[in-house]
Amino acid sequence: MAEPRPPGDREATIWEHLEELAVRLRRIVIAFIVSAAVFSALPAGGHGGSLYVPLISRLPVIIFSHAVPSQIKAFDGKVYNVTIIPSHTFESIDIIMYSAMLLGAIGAAPVAAREIWAYVEPALYPHEKAFARKFVALFVAAFIFGVVFAIYIVAPLIITMMLKMYPFFVPPSYGLIITVNISDTVDFTLKLAVAFGLLFELPLVVYLLLAYGIIDPEMINKDTLKYILLGSMIVGAIISPDPSGLGMVLIGISLYLPMHIAITLGKKKGLERRALEEIKALASYA
Structure with missing residues (x-):
């Protein structure tokens, strides 16, 4: 495996940058598989008399404990019992794969953060490199927060609203029972968790792009923040089918606030960095 080029005074060519990027992406993929x-x-405690229960088998339990209600009052005013059913014989394999992907993404998050930082580090000033440890910790924390937010807040909102509408689409002769497919529910929730984990990484990416001049800080103004707020609310409305609008506001604000903070701090840092570069450029001509 080729090692990334150590930082130096010579500016790397585009091919060297691509080669280094490929090496770092390969490391992230390997970390994902190993994680x-x-x-x-990993053991996750006993269950049903068994002394060893792997962690991978506990994720579906967590999902159904927090995202799927045992009873629900639908929009027709009746109370329905929610029953969990399998869809096919081999769906346990699907569930294992979905769960392993989420655990792999969580485990590989620190490696991904380290490799991303190492890739951009040569372009930073010495005093800026002190942010490395904070960046790695924030990167991991943001991803985990997004996963937890999706499983404990977003998924229950969506699944509950969907179950409330279920009686409108089935004949009354089916009785007061709503069936929930196991693999579909786990698949939906874990994909939502990964999506929100990545979504909560976005503020960190925006901060870096602004702070280090990849995006011009002058491009960001009050109108930009208004559009971002509007976009966050639209995403919240799409994700949450709650007719009261509470789910939309909750998700929208949760997406907007980290982005607002990242843009504010990133713009400030970017302007300070630009001013420092101008001072150094003037000093070099003096």
Whole structure:
């Protein structure tokens, strides 16, 4: 495996940058695979008399405990019992794969943060490199927060609203029972968790792009923040089918606030960095 080029005074060519990027992406993929295997096999306590239960089998339990209600009052005013059913014989394999992917993503997050930082580090000033440890910690924390937010807040909102509408689409002769497919529910919730984990990384990416001049800080103004707020509310409305609008506001604000903070701090840092570069450029001509 080729090692990334150590930082130096010579500016790297585009091919050297691409080669280094490929090496770092390969490391992230390897970390994902190893994390998925190791985390999946970790013991997560006994269950039903068994002394060893792997962590990978506990994720569906967590999902159904927090995202799927046992009873629900639908929009027709009746109370329905929610029953969990399998869809096919081999769906346990699907569930294992979905769970392993999420565990792999969580485990690989620190490696991904380290590799991303190492890739951009040569372009930074010495005093800016002190942010490295904070960046890695924030990167991991943001991803985990997004996963937890999706499983404990967003998924229950969406699934509950969907179940409330269920009686409108089935004949009354089916009785007061709503069936929930196991693999579909786990698939939906875990994909939502990964999506929100990545979504909560976006403020960190925006901060870096602004702070280090990749995006011109002068492009960001009050109108930009208004559009971002509007976009966050639209995403909240799409994700949450809550007719009261509470789910939209909750999700929209949760997406907007980190972005607002990242833009504000990133713009400030970017302007300070630009001023420092101008001072150094003037000093070099003096």
